[in-house]
Amino acid sequence: MTIIAELNNVTxxxxxxxxxxxxxxxxxxxxxxxxxxxxxxxxxxxxxxxxFLENPASGEVKFQGEAVNSKNTEKVRMQSxxxxxxxxxxxxxxxxxxxxxxxxxxxxxxxxxxEVKKALxxxxxxxxxxxxxxxLSGGEQQRVAIARALVLKTKLLLLDEPTANLDPKNADILExxxxxxxxxxxxxxxxxxxxxxxxxxxxxRIALMNEGKITEIGxxxxxxxxxxxxxxxxxxxxxxxxxxxxxxxxxxxxxDIGNGVRVExxxxxxxxxxxxxxxxxxxxxxxxxxxxxxxVFMGRITEITxxxxxxxxxxxxGKLFTVQITKRSFLEMRLNLNAEVCIAFKASSVQVF
Amino acid sequence: xxxxFGGVIEALGKIVTGDPELYGILYRTLFFSGTAVILAxxxxxxIAMLIALNEFRxxxxxxxxxxxxxxxxxxALGLILFLLFSKGGPLGFLGLLYTHAAIIIxxxxxxxxxxxxxxxxxxxxxxxxxxxxxxxxxxxxxxASIAVLKEAVSGFLLSNIAAFNRAIGELGVVSxxxxxxxxxxxRTDVITTSISFNTNIGNLGLAVALGIFLMIIVFIVNxxxxxxxxxxxxxxxxxxxxxxxxxxxxxKTKR
Numbered sequence: 001m002t003i004i005a006e007l008n009n010v011t012x013x014x015x016x017x018x019x020x021x022x023x024x025x026x027x028x029x030x031x032x033x034x035x036x037x038x039x040x041x042x043x044x045x046x047x048x049x050x051x052f053l054e055n056p057a058s059g060e061v062k063f064q065g066e067a068v069n070s071k072n073t074e075k076v077r078m079q080s081x082x083x084x085x086x087x088x089x090x091x092x093x094x095x096x097x098x099x100x101x102x103x104x105x106x107x108x109x110x111x112x113x114x115e116v117k118k119a120l121x122x123x124x125x126x127x128x129x130x131x132x133x134x135x136l137s138g139g140e141q142q143r144v145a146i147a148r149a150l151v152l153k154t155k156l157l158l159l160d161e162p163t164a165n166l167d168p169k170n171a172d173i174l175e176x177x178x179x180x181x182x183x184x185x186x187x188x189x190x191x192x193x194x195x196x197x198x199x200x201x202x203x204x205r206i207a208l209m210n211e212g213k214i215t216e217i218g219x220x221x222x223x224x225x226x227x228x229x230x231x232x233x234x235x236x237x238x239x240x241x242x243x244x245x246x247x248x249x250x251x252x253x254x255x256d257i258g259n260g261v262r263v264e265x266x267x268x269x270x271x272x273x274x275x276x277x278x279x280x281x282x283x284x285x286x287x288x289x290x291x292x293x294x295x296v297f298m299g300r301i302t303e304i305t306x307x308x309x310x311x312x313x314x315x316x317x318g319k320l321f322t323v324q325i326t327k328r329s330f331l332e333m334r335l336n337l338n339a340e341v342c343i344a345f346k347a348s349s350v351q352v353f
Numbered sequence: 354x355x356x357x358f359g360g361v362i363e364a365l366g367k368i369v370t371g372d373p374e375l376y377g378i379l380y381r382t383l384f385f386s387g388t389a390v391i392l393a394x395x396x397x398x399x400i401a402m403l404i405a406l407n408e409f410r411x412x413x414x415x416x417x418x419x420x421x422x423x424x425x426x427x428x429a430l431g432l433i434l435f436l437l438f439s440k441g442g443p444l445g446f447l448g449l450l451y452t453h454a455a456i457i458i459x460x461x462x463x464x465x466x467x468x469x470x471x472x473x474x475x476x477x478x479x480x481x482x483x484x485x486x487x488x489x490x491x492x493x494x495x496x497a498s499i500a501v502l503k504e505a506v507s508g509f510l511l512s513n514i515a516a517f518n519r520a521i522g523e524l525g526v527v528s529x530x531x532x533x534x535x536x537x538x539x540r541t542d543v544i545t546t547s548i549s550f551n552t553n554i555g556n557l558g559l560a561v562a563l564g565i566f567l568m569i570i571v572f573i574v575n576x577x578x579x580x581x582x583x584x585x586x587x588x589x590x591x592x593x594x595x596x597x598x599x600x601x602x603x604x605k606t607k608r
Binding site: 048051053074077078080081082084086088090091092100101104105148149152 | 483488500
């Protein structure tokens with residue numbers, strides 16, 4: 001597998017605060033790599049180093065096998081572009097925004113016009129060329145930002161929380177664009193995300209970051225399949241609870257996670273334990289149903305998040321559980337905030353670590 | 354009272370008939386203040402960029418210095434420049450005292466702190482990520498700085514308009530280093546010095562006419578400042594598609 005970019009023992013500090021601490025990372029050509037981790041774990045700084053906007057305090061950054069230094073920064077920067085988390089647009093037209101990088105690269109006007117048009121089609125903003133970028137909605141501005149990056153056809157595309165604060169429609173469009181650009185144009189993408197659902201379905205690999213270090217790296221199935229303590233430490237991971245495990249007479253184990261919530265698991269572990277239940281493994285119903293699920297709890301819906309075709313619900317059963325259902329189920333069940341619901345999951349669905 | 358009315362009527366007469374004395378002073382004033390602002394903008398914008406785009410020790414002190422210099426009494430600056438330019442002064446050998454150049458340089462120095470302060474605010478108000486955005490799209494350091502400047506352009510316009518406003522209405526520098534020479538080719542009298550001089554000698558007609566011009570200029574300048582400040586709102590207010598539709602409709606009717 002070809003390595004497009006490589007970080008060897010990279011460190012970075014702002015004043016006395018160490019933001020990156022001995023990062024070793026190889027980015028494979030054509031992959032989507034997601035960086036996940038809590039706020040302040042160094043994800044954005046890592047992206048800025050890969051965009052050659054920041055220099056590491058120590059360590060080496062290589063791009064296509066070539067070590068990056070002050071002499072070739074501007075040259076390699078042409079091959080890597082970053083889309084910021086906080087959408088920034090020039091106070092000009094959409095066309096001027098998207099064409100900016102092409103003008104810098106001295107692309108002829110006719111080619112430029114065609115490329116801008118094509119990029120706008122990709123992000124589903126056809127005919128927006130003359131609109132003032134600042135007057136667009138947040139989602140539209142973010143799509144302009146993506147188009148502005150795509151039009152450059154750089155080898156490496158860096159996306160910092162590309163769908164954060166976007167409505168489900170815009171988030172869906174962007175996810176589709178990211179996927180298509182990677183599949184069809186073979187663009188290597190490194191993105192940060194807090195959205196665990198996105199992290200599970202979009203990237204080929206996930207790198208977990210904490211306190212400026214990469215603590216784990218692997219495929220989404222690897223990382224989420226055997227949920228590690230590192231991942232569990234992130235507040236962003238739903239349905240992760242710590243408790244005390246005790247054996248039952250039936251040969252299973254009961255984990256008391258507090259507030260009167262006791263979760264039955266198949267693991268034989270005793271004493272202190274952390275558990276994780278995948279939101280997709282939880283069955284939601286309006287009343288208790290007879291099933292093989294060993295864990296059944298009644299609670300109330302406290303939060304509803306529309307994720308496009310899916311809906312994420314937070315259910316308070318004494319502890320907050322996140323449940324993921326399809327939008328169709330959500331509509332058919334006529335669920336709303338504060339509605340009383342029942343959640344159920346099998347003992348074998350609970351991961352203990 | 355009769356004098357005042359007489360003065361106003363005489364002033365209106367001079368404005369309407371295009372009195373050469375009156376319009377000569379007006380053009381001279383506009384030329385001096387305009388040139389001074391252009392000069393100040395040249396160095397002021399560069400200094401503002403250096404201060405706003407770089408982090409260094411003493412930055413706050415320098416910004417505070419320019420801010421406080423905005424309130425410098427024009428008479429005090431006029432006196433300092435007079436001492437510098439006078440024959441016995443360190444720059445006396447240049448022979449600048451009581452010349453057009455002295456007025457332009459004096460006014461340019463006067464408006465520089467104001468121009469720098471507003472320009473710094475304008476640059477600092479630009480989204481700090483614009484520089485990085487330009488760079489990540491492939492811009493070099495200088496191209497990225499130009500991108501920041503473009504974002505601050507309305508702030509720069511505002512700084513120039515405010516500087517012109519201060520220059521045209523000041524009296525201290527022009528009277529002390531310009532001398533308000535009334536006769537000959539190298540006349541240095543401008544609106545403010547002429548109002549003062551003509552009021553003192555009882556020539557109220559010219560003084561009032563000049564006063565009217567000065568107020569009109571200040572009024573126009575302030576309208577311009579408002580327009581620049583509210584540029585996006587005004588642009589939004591002007592419904593270009595609607596105007597085009599009306600124009601097309603008129604054309605069709607004519608056919």
